[in-house]
Amino acid sequence: MSLRHALLGVLSVRDMTGYDIKRQFDRSVHFVWNASDSQIYRELRDMESDGLVLSTWIAQTGKPSRRAYQLTPAGESELDSWIESLNGWESLHDKDAFLLRMFFIGRAPTSSALGLLRARVADVDKAMAYYERRLSEFSDISRSRHPRVLQWQHHLLEGMRAIDQAQRDWLLRLIDELEQEQGAAQGNDVTG
Amino acid sequence: MSLRHALLGVLSVRDMTGYDIKRQFDRSVHFVWNASDSQIYRELRDMESDGLVLSTWIAQTGKPSRRAYQLTPAGESELDSWIESLNGWESLHDKDAFLLRMFFIGRAPTSSALGLLRARVADVDKAMAYYERRLSEFSDISRSRHPRVLQWQHHLLEGMRAIDQAQRDWLLRLIDELEQEQGAAQGNDVTG
DNA sequence: CGAGACATGTAACCTGTTACATGATTCC
DNA sequence: GGAATCATGTAACAGGTTACATGTCTCG
Numbered sequence A, B: 001m002s003l004r005h006a007l008l009g010v011l012s013v014r015d016m017t018g019y020d021i022k023r024q025f026d027r028s029v030h031f032v033w034n035a036s037d038s039q040i041y042r043e044l045r046d047m048e049s050d051g052l053v054l055s056t057w058i059a060q061t062g063k064p065s066r067r068a069y070q071l072t073p074a075g076e077s078e079l080d081s082w083i084e085s086l087n088g089w090e091s092l093h094d095k096d097a098f099l100l101r102m103f104f105i106g107r108a109p110t111s112s113a114l115g116l117l118r119a120r121v122a123d124v125d126k127a128m129a130y131y132e133r134r135l136s137e138f139s140d141i142s143r144s145r146h147p148r149v150l151q152w153q154h155h156l157l158e159g160m161r162a163i164d165q166a167q168r169d170w171l172l173r174l175i176d177e178l179e180q181e182q183g184a185a186q187g188n189d190v191t192g
Numbered sequence C: 001c002g003a004g005a006c007a008t009g010t011a012a013c014c015t016g017t018t019a020c021a022t023g024a025t026t027c028c
Numbered sequence D: 001g002g003a004a005t006c007a008t009g010t011a012a013c014a015g016g017t018t019a020c021a022t023g024t025c026t027c028g
Helices: A001-013 A016-027 A037-051 A073-082 A096-109 A108-139 A148-191 B005-011 B017-027 B037-049 B073-084 B098-109 B111-138 B148-191
Strands: A053-058 A067-071 B053-058 B065-071
Touching: A001 A037, A001 A053, A001 A067, A001 A073, A001 B098, A016 A037, A016 A067, A037 A053, A067 A073, A073 B017, A073 B098, A073 B111, A096 A108, A096 B005, A096 B073, A108 A148, A108 B005, A108 B073, A148 B053, A148 B098, A148 B148, B005 B017, B005 B037, B005 B053, B005 B065, B005 B073, B017 B037, B017 B053, B065 B073, B098 B111, B111 B148
Parallel strands: none
Antiparallel strands: A053 A067, B053 B065
16 A cells, blocks of 8 residues: 555655645656546545544635645654565566566567567657656756755666666667567578 | 456466466466466456356366366457557556655665665565576577577566666665765764 | 365455546636 | 636446465375
């Protein structure tokens, strides 16, 4: 139940409404955890009944009322103890539909496999472009002046860039290999 | 609903019971997709009512009867069309509890952060040991003699090894950096 | 004699997605 | 006039986990 912890995390920065949190998610946390608005609203209510957050209605004129949530001390300590807890063994690549496809793609012709790999390269490129955009926001200001949490998010972005770069390199090597095999096979067909 | 496709994939190799499939999962697919036995049994029943598989009861003496499943033509074509379908944009690191922790770990002292990173290195090492074990099964026999599906699983294992190696390198660099900072801070405390 | 493999499943629950409902304001 | 933003939510469903139930055989 880590959506709960993601919510505690964003609320630890400042009080927010469900709507604010959703936008915050879309803007900053979504690349490691995302959730739909209805899931966020539901979870916030459950967290309130568990005493981790408190809500206050704020009336507005011309716009719907807002329901602002704030952490309780219980919420803060739940967040801290989760952050520091060391959970044993988590699978590193669980539930990745691309990897599952690749596991079975030997059934399909090489041309289909190449299509799959190229599509994945495009996904990786998109992710990397995002990291670059986010990282460039940091480089303006001298790093040591950032609050600790932001420094860590900077480290995280650098890590994901390095990891995804390795994936990209692997995909390109494989694509190359397959294209040469395919080219050789076609050449044989023509000359033979 | 990709559990369904994972099940179609393993059944495409040979007919199996739910129990066999669970063991097959634990042995081979689990590093990209895993599922509990009860989920497998339930999904197989649903797939039968959708016409993707057929089951036959096989009586045994002294042991419970087995219910063996086989693909129908509809199941085969569902598998093939899924494998070749190109799904747009999937987030590469969604729902990874470690990354989420790291996102917020600036709240905790550096020593806790180091603990988290070291625990992750241990997880990565465990995964890499597994890849090596699986890869060594391939090296015995000349690779070109393997069926296509196994060749692809070999590529996949190599890829995950490369990706996880990149993660490991990043973690070790970070740990190093932090240890030096910590050492410097302590040194200052002593001399100051 | 107890633990674990073999083999099937049900029931309850938690988590996540999609579609729908409401209603004013602002921008094109 | 229509779409997007602001802001809350409900309802239905899909996917996944955990605990429980049943009963035999085999191995140490």
